[in-house]
Amino acid sequence: MQHFKTRLITLLQLILVIVFIIFEEIVWEGVAKPIYEWVHSLKILLKLEYLLNKLPSWMILVLFVVLLVAVELLGVIAGGLFLSGYMLLGLGLYTIKIPIAAFTFWMFKVTDSKLMQYGWFAWIYKKVMAFIEWMKSLEIYQSTMRMLKGLKQKLKELKVKYFASSSPFILRTKRLYSSIKSTLKKFKNG
Secondary structure, eight states: OHHHHHHHHHHHHHHHHHHHHIIIIIIIIIIIHHHHHHHHHOTHHHHHHHHHHHSOHHHHHHHHHHHHHHHHHHHHHHHHHHHTTOHHHHHHHHHHHHHHHHHHHHHHHHHHHHHTTSHHHHHHHHHHHHHHHHHHHSHHHHHHHHHHHHHHHHHHHHHHHHHSTTSHHHHHHHHHHHHHHHHHHHHHHO
């Protein structure tokens, strides 16, 4: 029975780690972070940041919570659509979620001192951050990340080897394309 319990806990940890890695490494690093940085660089946000800092902390809290709940609901609904077979609709909804999430992260960053005035909010934030740190400290997370980094390195090597503009593969593909194009042109004209 103890063996079963240990395996179940390991399986649950693996599922949590995989979900976390998917969102952290793929969605955040690959998609949301660049959008966040773009949003953060917009000049209009300087004015908005000024206005946000003028608002009372309770208004900022309400706005932040509404945005956060909306972002999470969009994610849950998109996931439900994916599972129901509506892949394009789910992808579209998830795509809409990303800039809203980036704006929400930006808003948190510029108003965190006001949000942390609420003890319960600061407590939840600390618990979430502690959970993330715990997740990252798991051996299963660390070994999965090492494996992914190795895979990423191999993919980079394949990209350089086969898809660099001067690689033999690309040069042959370009020659083949030119040959097919000129043959079709001759066929069309002839």
